[in-house]
Amino acid sequence: MKSTIYTRLTVIAIAGVLAACSAATPDDKKAQLEQLKKQEKDISKQIQQLESEIAQENPDSTTVVKSKEVTVAELALRKFDHYVKTQGSVDAEDNILVSAKSPGVVTAVYIKEGQQVSKGQVLAQIDNSVIIRSIEAQKSQLELAKTVFERQKNLWDQKIGTEVQYLQAKTNKESLEKQLESLNEQNDMTRIKAPISGTVDDVAIKIGENIAPGMPAVRVVNTSDLKLIANVSEAYVTAIKKGNSAVISIPELKKEITAKVTFVGKTIDPLSRTFPVEIKLPADGDLRPNMTGILKVIFHTEPSTIVVPVNVVQELNKEKIVFVAETNGKQTVARKRVVTVEGVYDNLAQVNGLKAGEKIITFGYQGLNDGQVIKI
Template identity: 70%
Template sequence: MKPTLYNRLAVAVVVAGLLAACSAASPEDDKKARLEKLKTEQANISKEIQKLEEEIAKENPDAETKVKAKEVAVEELQPRKFDHFVQTQGRVESENNILVSAKSMGVVTQVYVTEGSQVTKGQVLAQIDNSVIVRNIESMKAQLELATAVYERQKNLWDQKIGTEVQFLQSKTNKESLEKQLASVQEQNEMTRIKSPISGVVDEVTVKAGENIAPGMPAFRVVNASDLKLLANVSEAYVTDIKKGNKVIVNIPELKKEIEARVTFVGRTIDLLSRTFNIEVKLPSQPDLRPNMTATVKVVFRTEPSTLVVPVNVIQQVNNEKIVYVAEAKGKQTVARKKVVTVDGVYGNLAGVKGLNAGDKLITVGYQGLNDGEYVKI
């Protein structure tokens, strides 16, 4: 076989030389035309050489002569755990992130806290002018003291069957009425104190001493960062997949960390505009977490404990089939073999597939343009 090859090549070269010589000897031929002709003949000879080399390599796989092989990189496939998940965006919120406002109208006389102050539930944050109410309280206390004394005397007399029942009842009614009025005024006085409804940190102070304030006007923001949750919206396409208790992987870009948690609430309503439903994830207490931080959320709704996974970019669509290439030994050579696969979910940059076997050497670099049976070099 080999002498035949070289004889054929020698004849081709001689013929090319003769043609070139004849062309040069013909004065009527243009130089450019001769050059193009020679180039065409050279290309044909190169193709013939390549074809013969491939035929020799196929007929003699163990021979030293090898065809030019395409360089590739491979990855040996092994079963692994594979998560089916949906990815979305979310934001961190505090269960206790409260705007505190006044309950009564008036001028703020004193502010007792600053931003960053630790406060406890019921602690007074600011005082509204209550001078008139305090004077009313003192006056009512004096009246109540007199009414109580009159009532006690009338009660003693009534117990001794002295005096009339009307006098006793009037003194009793007067005393009880003043007690209720005093309690009402004292309650009004309590409303002049702006108190924290929760324990936490003062995150914002919007009121100043000397300012007028009215009920409903925000004065402070108090946040308890130990009780945080994450809110996210998920496409309605996953409404039957996402359930309470599903594992969630929360990635906070600013913190450069991942937090593993669980779905604690799944909304029952689909938003008409976005076609999504909301979920909540309770987050563990961490000092770096802040309300309104953004996060990338992966909600895992199914986990394959052992399956074959390939990079999604190596899967090619050819003639309505999804294919990949694996490297197989053929004698002393290595060839690419086409494998038709079935994709069982694409998540991130990975795809779970069926149609491959553990130990297969998947071609991950240089797979573009490969043909089944083509020689490759790892």
């Protein structure tokens, strides 16, 4: 029977070759070659199918059926995360560019880059010589006004003098006190102070330079309070929520950080069609602002499901299929399983249509037919 089948296939092949040669012009050798290759492929498939059928009908036959070597893996239920992956950058919650509050010439710089400073510490001094002289003169006037007021008050307590004299002395003293307080505030504005505790990241001023409010003077960064900022496609706007688990990979440090999403933006950028997310980072002395981080936000987790390598999922006749190894008598054959793919992440696919314990074919699955004899 087998020889009859092969004879028929040979005849078909010869007829196909003759038909191809007669149909094509002598110059159209490329078209002839493509047609012959196609016929060879079809015939090979038919031979494989017939060999499988013969093996199934007569498993005890001594006829040797050519089998294809494959590699298999046994399926087991496992946890599988659905996530969105994007790139972000490390930023400091407190990353402040300090400027002067009053204009003038810088007379002293008390810090250097990399130095630790405390909140309120004086970083630099602007020329305040004129204000100091005004303060000294004001103090002298205030001392006189206080003396006059005390004497006038003593006289008024003894019912000597007029009330107007007492009130004038009191008003003069209080006015001078307020003027002195104002001068002290102006003097304090000539000192550039650290608004936060942290590290001096940049010193942009030098002694002798003119500075004005708004001009950058010193940058102070608090590296103990960092976050990662990233933008996520609007396709995930309903999936990403505050509190989602996140895994951050810092390539420069070769480390991974597990954290939670602490902020999800409500506005979509009209140009990039993305929305911002922020993840508060744990204190780490190696982290620096503007470092690049690869962010994975996990928005759904399947606690127990079937997962296969995505490359073993093939498409045939608009169906997703996977081949599994199945014992048939004394032989092992490939069986086609139609599956549905629920998600693909990290080259792994979550699928429905397979069961734990089945052995999927992970190598040699290309070109297999349903029922074809295989060798593991």
